[in-house]
Amino acid sequence: MAVGDNGNNNRHEPSLAVHVEDLTVSYREKPVLWDIDLDVPPGVLAAIVGPNGAGKSTLIKTILGLVRPSAGHVYIHGRPYRQVRHRVGYVPQRTSVDWDFPTTAIDVVTMGLYGHLGWIRRPGRKEYEAAREALRSVSMEEYADRQISQLSGGQQQRVFLARALVQDADVYFLDEPLAGVDAVTERAIMRILRDLRSRGKTVIAVHHDLQTVRTYFDWLLILNVRTVAQGTVDEVYTARNLRAAYGGNVPLLEVAGEH
Amino acid sequence: MDLAQFLSDFTVQNVLAGAILLGVSSGTLGVFAVLRGQSLLGDALSHATLPGVALGFLLTGTRNLGAITAGALVSGSLAALFVLLLVRNTRLKNDAALGSALSIFFALGVILLTYVQQSGASSQAGLDSFLFGQAAAILRSDLPLLAGLTVLLLALVLLLWKEFKLITFDPQFARTLGLPVATLETLLTMAIALAIVIGLQLVGVVLMSAMLVAPAVAARQWSRRMEGMAVSSALFGATAGVIGSLISAAGRGLSTGPLIVLTATALVIVSLLFAPERGIVWAWLRAARQGREFRRRRLLETMFGLAVDHEDPGYRIEEGMLRAAQGRGVRGDLRELERAGLVEEARHMPEEGNHWRLTGAGFESARAHVEGGGQGEEPA
Numbered sequence: 001m002a003v004g005d006n007g008n009n010n011r012h013e014p015s016l017a018v019h020v021e022d023l024t025v026s027y028r029e030k031p032v033l034w035d036i037d038l039d040v041p042p043g044v045l046a047a048i049v050g051p052n053g054a055g056k057s058t059l060i061k062t063i064l065g066l067v068r069p070s071a072g073h074v075y076i077h078g079r080p081y082r083q084v085r086h087r088v089g090y091v092p093q094r095t096s097v098d099w100d101f102p103t104t105a106i107d108v109v110t111m112g113l114y115g116h117l118g119w120i121r122r123p124g125r126k127e128y129e130a131a132r133e134a135l136r137s138v139s140m141e142e143y144a145d146r147q148i149s150q151l152s153g154g155q156q157q158r159v160f161l162a163r164a165l166v167q168d169a170d171v172y173f174l175d176e177p178l179a180g181v182d183a184v185t186e187r188a189i190m191r192i193l194r195d196l197r198s199r200g201k202t203v204i205a206v207h208h209d210l211q212t213v214r215t216y217f218d219w220l221l222i223l224n225v226r227t228v229a230q231g232t233v234d235e236v237y238t239a240r241n242l243r244a245a246y247g248g249n250v251p252l253l254e255v256a257g258e259h
Numbered sequence: 260m261d262l263a264q265f266l267s268d269f270t271v272q273n274v275l276a277g278a279i280l281l282g283v284s285s286g287t288l289g290v291f292a293v294l295r296g297q298s299l300l301g302d303a304l305s306h307a308t309l310p311g312v313a314l315g316f317l318l319t320g321t322r323n324l325g326a327i328t329a330g331a332l333v334s335g336s337l338a339a340l341f342v343l344l345l346v347r348n349t350r351l352k353n354d355a356a357l358g359s360a361l362s363i364f365f366a367l368g369v370i371l372l373t374y375v376q377q378s379g380a381s382s383q384a385g386l387d388s389f390l391f392g393q394a395a396a397i398l399r400s401d402l403p404l405l406a407g408l409t410v411l412l413l414a415l416v417l418l419l420w421k422e423f424k425l426i427t428f429d430p431q432f433a434r435t436l437g438l439p440v441a442t443l444e445t446l447l448t449m450a451i452a453l454a455i456v457i458g459l460q461l462v463g464v465v466l467m468s469a470m471l472v473a474p475a476v477a478a479r480q481w482s483r484r485m486e487g488m489a490v491s492s493a494l495f496g497a498t499a500g501v502i503g504s505l506i507s508a509a510g511r512g513l514s515t516g517p518l519i520v521l522t523a524t525a526l527v528i529v530s531l532l533f534a535p536e537r538g539i540v541w542a543w544l545r546a547a548r549q550g551r552e553f554r555r556r557r558l559l560e561t562m563f564g565l566a567v568d569h570e571d572p573g574y575r576i577e578e579g580m581l582r583a584a585q586g587r588g589v590r591g592d593l594r595e596l597e598r599a600g601l602v603e604e605a606r607h608m609p610e611e612g613n614h615w616r617l618t619g620a621g622f623e624s625a626r627a628h629v630e631g632g633g634q635g636e637e638p639a
Contacts, residue, residue, distance in 0.1 A: 064435045090435045097429045101294065102485050111425055115436035120418050147483055163432075 014078030017042040017171050017202035018063070023072030025055070025062050032058050034226050036072070040204060040219065042170075045197045047207040047216070047233075050223035051246050056206040057093070059223065060173045064090055076171055086115060089169035091160050093176050099148050105159045106131050106144040112163040134162040138192060154185030161192060172196060174205040190216055213237055265509075270395060274461075274508050277397040278500030278519070280409045281458035281470065286496025287416055288454040289471035290478065290489045291447055294427050299354060300339075300448070302468035303361040305455045307338030309368025309464045312389050313375055322386070324401045328408075328456050335452040338364045368464070392463035392516030394504045401460070408457050412450055416489075423447060424485055461504060462516040470496060473523035480534035499523035555592050556628065558585060559601060562617050563625035572622045575605040578613040596621065 013019040020038035024031060033055040040046055048056050061067040063074050065081060074081045076088055089112075109131035110123045117123060123131075135141045138158040143151065151159065157177060164172055177193075178186050193203050207213065213220060213233060220236045222228040222245045229241040265271060292301050308331035315330025316322060338360045345356035375386055388396050416423065425433045426443050434440050455467050462470055478492035503519030532540045561584045566574040581589045593615055596602045601621030605614045617625065 061431075066431050066434055085435065085437045088435070090432060092429070092431055096431060098294075101428050102479060102482050102488050103424075103428065104484060107484065108428075111429070111432065114421055114425055114433075114438075117421070119422070122421060 011078035012073075012075045013039070015042075016040060016075070017044075017077060018204065019075040019078070020063065021073045021075075023059070023062060023074070024070045025058055025067055026070050031070075032225065033062065033069075036223075036227055038221060038227065038230060040202060040221075042077070042202050043197060043200050044202060044219035045193055045217050046202070046204045046219035046221065047213055048204065048221045048223055049207050049210060049213060049245075050228070054224045054245070056223055057175050060090075060175055060204070060206060064088065064173060086167075087170045089164035089167040089172040091164045091172070091174040091177055094153065094157050094160060094179070096175075099151070099156055101148065103148055104145050105140060105148055105151065105155075106135060108148060108159050109134055109162045109166055112166040115167070130166050131162070134166040135159075137165060138162045139188060154181040157181050157185065157189065161189060165192075165196075169201070171202045172204065174203070176206050176208060178205075179208060210242070269399070271505070271508050273397045273399050273402065274394040274504045274515075275501055276402050277394075277405060277461055278504040279497045280402075280405045281461050281519075282474065282496030282498065282500035283493045284409045284412050284454040284457045284496075285467070285470040286474040286478070286492040286494070287413065287489050288451045289473075289475035289496070290485065290492050291423060291427055292451055292471045293475040293479065294485070295447075297451075298468065298472045299357045300342075301451060301455065301471035303338060303342065303357040303364075304335045304448075304452050305459075305464050305467035306361045306368070307364035308332075308335045308452075308456060308459060309365055309389065310334045310371055311368075312459065312464070313368060313371035313386065316375055316386055317371070324398075324404055324460070327389075327459075328404065331456045331459060332452060334364060334368075335455065336449065339448050339452065365464070388463070389459055390463050390465055391514045392459070392461045392466070392519070394461060394507045394515040396460050405457055408453060412453055412457075415446070415450055419443070419446070420486075427485075461500065462519055466516045466520045469520040469523060470499070473520070473527050474499065477523070477526045477530040480530035480537045495523070495526050499526060551592075551595075554585065555596055558589060558592055559596065559617070559621060559625045560629055561585070562602065562615070563622065563629060566617055566622065572619070573605075573616045575614040575616045578615060581615070601625075 016039050018038060018040040020036055023033055023036040023038070025033040032053075036059065038059075048059065050056050058067055062069050062072075063081065076084045081088065106128065110127050112134075113123060113127045113130065117127070132141060132144060135144050138161050140155060140158050140162060143155060143159075148156065148159065157180075161174075161177065164174075172193075174193075177189055181189065193205070196203050205217075207217070214237060218233055219231070220233045221230045222236060222241050224245040228245040229236045229238075266275075289301070292298055311330030311332065311334030312327050313330075314334070315327035318330075319326040341363075342353075342356045342360045345351050345359065346353055349356075351359070372386055372390075422433075422438060422443055425436075426438065426440050426447070430440050430444075433443075451471065454471065458467050458470055474492045474495035475488070477495045478488045481491050482488035499519055499522040503522040504515050506522075507513050507515040507518045530538075532538055535541065558581060561581060562576055565576055565580075566572050578589065578593070581593070585592075593602060597604065601618055601624055602615050603618050605616045
């Protein structure tokens with residue numbers, strides 16, 4: 001299918017926040033994502049779950065152009081991703097950077113504005129104010145001038161979240177935002193994500209804890225190299241789907257219902 | 260020769276200027292190499308400049324800095340390209356690819372060098388000084404080129420500071436912002452190669468990578484932000500260059516490159532040991548103080564426990580018992596607690612050795628700590 005090739009200005013499924021067609025990714029001739037179709041409606045808080053090696057992070061990275069797919073297309077609000085980068089925010093896994101890097105929390109947050117600034121221009125007062133505001137919204141304002149190496153894991157995660165917030169995007173992708181944070185931080189992060197949703201943004205997070213899927217999210221993609229199921233949590237979070245993705249050992253089978 | 264006379268010497272001035280340019284450029288670019296974990300890249304690039312140096316000489320027939328610099332830059336870039344191709348198209352890891360590039364290009368360079376030397380013109384050429392650097396080799400006519408290259412590098416870093424910083428800290432995020440990360444990385448690698456070329460005459464290909472790494476590592480110890488790190492690194496680089504080349508130029512004929520590198524290493528050692536916050540010595544002192552405090556607190560708690568067990572706040576305890584509880588000598592700690600008014604020596608049965616007991620203040624302090632620590636030990 002060459003849908004993306006023939007009309008860069010033709011809007012494609014504009015009613016969907018994220019529309020992925022036939023996405024296939026392989027590392028060294030072995031497919032890690034196979035024929036993924038994904039339709040995420042706008043204004044949902046979506047989780048991507050699946051066992052280890054299911055390709056959850058790879059899916060996000062491919063959508064964001066960080067991994068080159070063997071085939072497939074990605075549309076954000078009806079346009080190819082490359083045309084609408086500025087409408088997309090990204091929170092990578094916390095462990096993807098060196099936190100001993102010589103910089104401060106507010107400095108990391110201003111990096112979210114480098115795309116808006118364009119070449120050569122330096123962040124000025126306006127940018128630092130926006131960054132401070134974003135830090136305030138994740139309750140980290142008092143740590144603005146702290147070295148990032150002195151922050152706890154949960155605080156580092158919130159700095160990354162603030163860097164995405166300052167991007168003022170429409171669609172947010174988060175890679176394991178709740179990994180290795182304490183319960184208080186987890187609740188704080190979920191409050192921020194719900195707040196984004198209530199402002200009409202679309203939030204898509206790789207999530208590892210099946211226990212909290214129902215409480216935290218309203219839309220779900222179950223992934224295991226292929227799409228196992230996608231849709232609202234109520235439709236999709238079923239024993240049959242989870243067993244299909246994880247194999248026999250799903251601790252939540254009873255909770256998940258008898259389908 | 261006194262200092263003023265020494266500094267007014269024409270050769271010495273040239274050396275000083277060259278050393279400052281070398282230190283500033285390699286110090287600044289070294290920050291990127293170190294923070295990106297690319298110290299080995301600097302080593303490979305600097306060794307890989309040698310064939311270019313020799314070819315530059317062979318083609319022009321003179322020791323012309325322009326030709327030699329261009330040659331060095333070309334062969335350094337070819338090595339970088341070679342590494343990139345190896346990593347992309349084979350299963351070799353980055354360090355193996357860098358190691359291969361380093362040895363292949365350096366071997367080629369040494370062969371070309373010996374060829375030049377046998378061809379006769381070598382005595383004037385002094386090309387072997389490019390191996391370990393030679394202060395006296397810098398000519399006044401070389402300085403404009405070196406200064407121009409340094410200014411070019413600094414301008415590049417200043418203009419693209421925010422982009423270079425972002426691709427150093429979080430290249431994936433940079434790509435999602437639409438930055439051409441691969442192009443910027445190539446530019447940065449070229450800039451590192453250029454910084455190496457600037458220092459070749461003074462420090463030589465073998466040790467030049469140390470001038471990328473050492474000032475940056477030292478600067479990291481003193482800096483909270485990358486901006487400050489770059490400035491300190493440039494200053495450290497210039498300082499090492501000046502001190503090392505002055506010692507060398509002072510006339511004993513000692514090799515310039517190694518002296519500069521040793522000076523930079525001294526800066527690194529001092530920084531690793533004594534920099535505030537990150538210095539090892541302060542960490543040791545903090546740990547030792549915490550250890551002492553913990554030991555004394557535990558001693559006090561042991562005495563408190565015994566006093567409670569014997570239902571006597573002033574219960575006299577034999578020192579040997581405390582020694583057994585702590586697993587080490589306790590006299591020093593007891594004396595320290597005595598000075599703080601928390602314990603006192605108690606004469607009991609002199610033939611059985613020293614005895615100690617808690618003072619009223621010591622008992623209260625231990626009780627507050629035990630109860631505050633939530634150990635649930637109610638005094639009887």
